Amino acid sequence: MPSGTCYPGGMQQLRTHIVPTRKPSREEVVVLGGGLGGLTVAAFLVRAGCRVLLFERGSALGGCCATRTVDGVRFDVGANYFGRHLLNVFRALGRRGPFEAISIKARGVIRQHGITHPFGGHSLPEFFSTGMGAPGMISLLGRLYGQLCFDVYRKEASSEAVMDRVAGDPLLAAFFHMEALLLGSQAERMPSYLFNVIFGSGYGFDRPFYPAGGAEAIVACMAEVVRQHGGEVRTGQGVDALELDGGVIRGVQVDGVRIEARRVISTLGTRATAALLPEGAAPGLAEAAASIPRGLRFGTLLLALEPGPAAEPELHTVVCAGADLASAMRMLFEGRMPPLVPFVLTRPGRATDPASNGLLPAVVRFPLPQGAEDDAELLEGAAREVMDAAEGEAPGLSDHVRWWRLYSPRAFREAFGFEACYSPELETRDVPKPGHQTEIGGLYLAGAAAGARGVHTGAAAESARGCARMILKEART
Numbered sequence: 001m002p003s004g005t006c007y008p009g010g011m012q013q014l015r016t017h018i019v020p021t022r023k024p025s026r027e028e029v030v031v032l033g034g035g036l037g038g039l040t041v042a043a044f045l046v047r048a049g050c051r052v053l054l055f056e057r058g059s060a061l062g063g064c065c066a067t068r069t070v071d072g073v074r075f076d077v078g079a080n081y082f083g084r085h086l087l088n089v090f091r092a093l094g095r096r097g098p099f100e101a102i103s104i105k106a107r108g109v110i111r112q113h114g115i116t117h118p119f120g121g122h123s124l125p126e127f128f129s130t131g132m133g134a135p136g137m138i139s140l141l142g143r144l145y146g147q148l149c150f151d152v153y154r155k156e157a158s159s160e161a162v163m164d165r166v167a168g169d170p171l172l173a174a175f176f177h178m179e180a181l182l183l184g185s186q187a188e189r190m191p192s193y194l195f196n197v198i199f200g201s202g203y204g205f206d207r208p209f210y211p212a213g214g215a216e217a218i219v220a221c222m223a224e225v226v227r228q229h230g231g232e233v234r235t236g237q238g239v240d241a242l243e244l245d246g247g248v249i250r251g252v253q254v255d256g257v258r259i260e261a262r263r264v265i266s267t268l269g270t271r272a273t274a275a276l277l278p279e280g281a282a283p284g285l286a287e288a289a290a291s292i293p294r295g296l297r298f299g300t301l302l303l304a305l306e307p308g309p310a311a312e313p314e315l316h317t318v319v320c321a322g323a324d325l326a327s328a329m330r331m332l333f334e335g336r337m338p339p340l341v342p343f344v345l346t347r348p349g350r351a352t353d354p355a356s357n358g359l360l361p362a363v364v365r366f367p368l369p370q371g372a373e374d375d376a377e378l379l380e381g382a383a384r385e386v387m388d389a390a391e392g393e394a395p396g397l398s399d400h401v402r403w404w405r406l407y408s409p410r411a412f413r414e415a416f417g418f419e420a421c422y423s424p425e426l427e428t429r430d431v432p433k434p435g436h437q438t439e440i441g442g443l444y445l446a447g448a449a450a451g452a453r454g455v456h457t458g459a460a461a462e463s464a465r466g467c468a469r470m471i472l473k474e475a476r477t
Helices: 036-047 085-092 121-130 134-150 159-167 170-176 178-183 194-198 216-228 270-275 283-291 325-333 376-393 409-416 457-476
Strands: 028-032 051-056 067-070 073-076 101-103 106-110 113-116 209-211 232-235 241-245 248-254 257-260 263-266 298-305 317-321 343-346 360-367 401-407 443-445
Touching (some): 036 216, 036 457, 073 298, 073 360, 121 170, 134 159, 178 325, 270 283, 298 409, 360 376
Parallel strands (some): 028 263, 263 443
Antiparallel strands (some): 101 209, 106 113, 241 248, 317 343
16 A cells, blocks of 8 residues: 555645525524534425524534545545435425535455345345355345244344344344444344344434535535525534523633524434433433443544546445354454454545546545544554455556545544544443433534434434424414
């Protein structure tokens, strides 16, 4: 791999300040966070006639749904893989075909066996590659049908138990366990419903897409809906505190200025929201914030690739892991590096805008042991191992690398403004997600950390839509 350095900054960021056109409204709502969840809830509310003001502390909209430019090359440093149901959200907002949705392919690889991911009917023939014969396939189909249609294994304690029962084969079970890697979780801790999510039945991930031009195309479209309907978005400005009166929201503090609001919707997550409240004001929310575990943090490699087969692949995403992925994830949570480091390689190729010098982006993510995320020697060793393994799945990849940048979780947060973590608030079988309403009157939670199942972009948008629906219903009664 060519030489490179840790590179903490240098992005050209999407800077957005939307000047509103005011019109009569039923509600005054403040939204915290300008990621996909915050923009989506704001879009549905302003479209219904509500007066909405959104604050984003960072200088750019998008949050984890972000495209950033590093040394002239545009990278999707957060979400880069979307389910088709997200397009339904745009249709509900009156936006049909707001951007080109390019169908993509992803593949999970374990011990040289590859299966299309997420799984579904399209991947069943590939199960034969694991050595499964016709009788085993018939039995597997019966178990899959029972779980996906009737949730027959609902009494199992965890997704790992469900996956093992359905798979009936250790190698196939390891493919199912890949969802834990993509959450930064452990299969044994995941809620059992997530089995259905990995088969794409919840959010359309069985037909994934990538927006032409990168993830920011989704953000720009949602921001445009807010603008057209008179909403206001302020970037580079965050809320410092929430103001209460008698256990009810009365407003927010921003740079020492009080802004009145009848309702506040936070998409910042349970911990960050609880930290904005006066001490003791919401003991239930504070207790929930203290009990929510955090998923694994990831090391990140940004690769600038010269055009060629390795830079413009048929496969958009490759997920690679050892045969015993469940044990590897347990080791990572115990603070130890497994013998084989699992990783996710994403190469959008020419679906994104190439740099002026023709270079194309690729992003490699790999989990780091809990408690050792900032160990520079461990980070660099893992990156070398991952790149060697990636070469096996993408022959010629290293030859196409013009330059690379390696980020620790801390450097990533400083550079891009959010955690290098798929699940900053990890949903487990013991710690379910909070709902939209809180014990504080007028304070709501939305986004991937509240309401909807999963922690991906589909969940963020669906949660935001559900929260907006709840508020509008309350306003009518």
